[in-house]
Amino acid sequence: MVRLITHNLLACHAKGCTSNNFPLQFKDVAIEIREAEFNPDFLRGFLARLEWGALVDAARQLGDTSLPPEVPDMLDDDFLKSLHHVLLEIHVEEGAMICPNCQHVYAISNGIPNMLLAEHEIG
């Protein structure tokens, strides 16, 4: 149940890994699509929190190319529906997220990423 809404907020938290540690790169993923309730107010409010480029890239990695490269000036329904789908309906069930900096592998199993660090990685 890693969705892109959460992936977009997640950086590596291993010890000393403080730059170039976002976004985590997906590897060997299996995804599932599950419908979620459309809430345009939530999406509009959430936009400012997103790293847009990272979201577009992550969506492409998962096979969804519906998002424009820049946030449009007009947040029409078509755009918000694409955003809704990308953020909340694509679930990464298996695979891994890899830190671009320290290469720590956060394995995803049964939809749950393992964020536990080894002893030498704890800050």
Place this chain on the structure above:
Amino acid sequence: MSRPELQAPPEIYYGDIEAKKYTNNSRIQQIQADMTYRALELLNLPPDEPAFLLDIGCGSGLSGEILDDEGYTWVGVDVAPSMLEVALEREVEGDLFLQDIGQGFGFRPGSFDGAISISVIQWLLNAETSHPTSSPPHRLARFFTTLHSALRNPSRAILQFYPTSDDQIQLITSIAQKAGFGGGVVVDYPNSKKARKVFLCLFVGSGGAQQVPK
């Protein structure tokens, strides 16, 4: 019987059997639900606005189900795989992470509109974990510092927990303050040994417009 947090680390204590027993116990369900509603009240979110919340030590999703019902989008973290398994079976809507909160969070600054935690942070007071070496103060500092950063300004984190002494409350509060939080402790039913509930009400910035409700 002694408190669970004194018997074994949470990921060991809440094995498959304890996780199911805990989740299916109707008295525990009721207490957890009451405390979740109370935590939401203390969180003091603007009414009728969608919010993105962090459930710290989400366990089997007892509090998450309430967050779902209340229309919140949420992320839950827990260190006990068996608890998360039960949460999956119960089909909660939040994103779940296997995470030791004493190791800190990696969420980007300002990710969440608020955080709740029900009956969890007393586990951080015990040195014995299966991921050893770190002392309780170190783990608490790491937890509060990274939580503070993950929250928006202004916002709140409401953490209900079971301290065994006032010294523990003092320790936890002082480390939270060092991490940048304001706020304080709210005690419900202070004179009842059974019903007494301690809520750590932490503010980022002003914590929102109003003061801690009575």
